[in-house]
Amino acid sequence: MWTPTARRHHNRRRLRHGxxxxxxxxxxxxxxxxxPSRTGRPRRWPMREIVDAIxxxxxxxxxxxxxxxxxxxxxxVYRWFMRLRDDGVFATMNHHLMMRDRERTGREASPSAAVxxxxxxxxxxxxxxxxxxxxxxxxxxxxxxxxxxxxRPLVLQAHTAATQDRDGAVPLLKASRRSFPFVERAFAxxxxxxxxxxxxxxxxxxxxxKHPEQVGFAVHPRRWVVExxxxxxxxxxxxxxxxxxxxxxxxxxxHAASVMLLARRLARAS
Numbered sequence: 108m109w110t111p112t113a114r115r116h117h118n119r120r121r122l123r124h125g126x127x128x129x130x131x132x133x134x135x136x137x138x139x140x141x142x143p144s145r146t147g148r149p150r151r152w153p154m155r156e157i158v159d160a161i162x163x164x165x166x167x168x169x170x171x172x173x174x175x176x177x178x179x180x181x182x183x184v185y186r187w188f189m190r191l192r193d194d195g196v197f198a199t200m201n202h203h204l205m206m207r208d209r210e211r212t213g214r215e216a217s218p219s220a221a222v223x224x225x226x227x228x229x230x231x232x233x234x235x236x237x238x239x240x241x242x243x244x245x246x247x248x249x250x251x252x253x254x255x256x257x258x259r260p261l262v263l264q265a266h267t268a269a270t271q272d273r274d275g276a277v278p279l280l281k282a283s284r285r286s287f288p289f290v291e292r293a294f295a296x297x298x299x300x301x302x303x304x305x306x307x308x309x310x311x312x313x314x315x316x317k318h319p320e321q322v323g324f325a326v327h328p329r330r331w332v333v334e335x336x337x338x339x340x341x342x343x344x345x346x347x348x349x350x351x352x353x354x355x356x357x358x359x360x361x362h363a364a365s366v367m368l369l370a371r372r373l374a375r376a377s
Contacts, residue, residue: 117375124159126163127162128158131374132373133155135369136200139199140196141190141194157179160174160178160184161363162363164345165364168344188359198263198359201260211373218261220256223252223280224333227240227245228250228268229245230247231350233352235354236267238268245268249265249267251265252336252337253280259369262283262287265349265357272298280310293313339368343360
């Protein structure tokens with residue numbers, strides 16, 4: 108609930124840009140970033156400025172070449188984004204910050220239950236893999252998410268919108284085994300029913316079906332937390348559509364948005 112106290116707590120007007128990291132947020136993400144090289148030319152731009160510029164692009168949705176002059180050159184920011192993407196730094200940050208946030212609330216670092224769902228979004232003329240979701244009538248890409256029962260992202264993947272939910276769930280569930288081996292049960296909607304999803308891993312798939320007499324929208328048990336996550340991620344204008352030319356960049360921005368969310372949550376609790 109938005110109260111005067113809550114608004115002050117979340118106020119970011121004192122920052123240069125609302126997407127900039129505070130000192131507490133920077134302390135959460137700094138350990139995962141590559142340190143300066145001991146040889147060669149010293150870095151010209153602080154890594155904090157690079158990360159702030161990437162988050163600015165994510166939050167504002169602006170093209171890379173329109174990064175404001177107060178940040179490092181756009182080519183430098185983009186080059187660092189590509190390096191962090193290819194090294195899996197954003198995914199690593201998300202993994203560790205998620206576990207820290209669970210421990211903050213008194214829960215085990217690794218969950219035993221999860222929720223899975225997907226979201227189809229339109230793409231632009233940027234190109235890259237895309238498809239048509241006949242159910243949602245959307246031409247673009249599909250984002251698949253596995254979250255814990257509180258909605259924290261565990262695994263985030265992207266593929267063409269033509270991929271059926273039951274087909275996209277298989278690599279999602281298999282990827283979760285490496286990082287979250289203690290997940291025993293996953294809640295999902297009826298699109299994930301069937302032997303292919305049930306037999307993909309040792310995770311038990313529990314289908315949460317809508318009420319037979321339901322008319323219009325209704326909040327379903329368990330499933331609503333992943334819908335809320337998609338709503339939170341879509342507050343970043345870079346994710347309002349899928350602007351990326353590659354699946355790798357699309358997934359990197361999803362993880363970066365999750366990192367921004369978790370870092371702010373941890374900083375406010377400290």
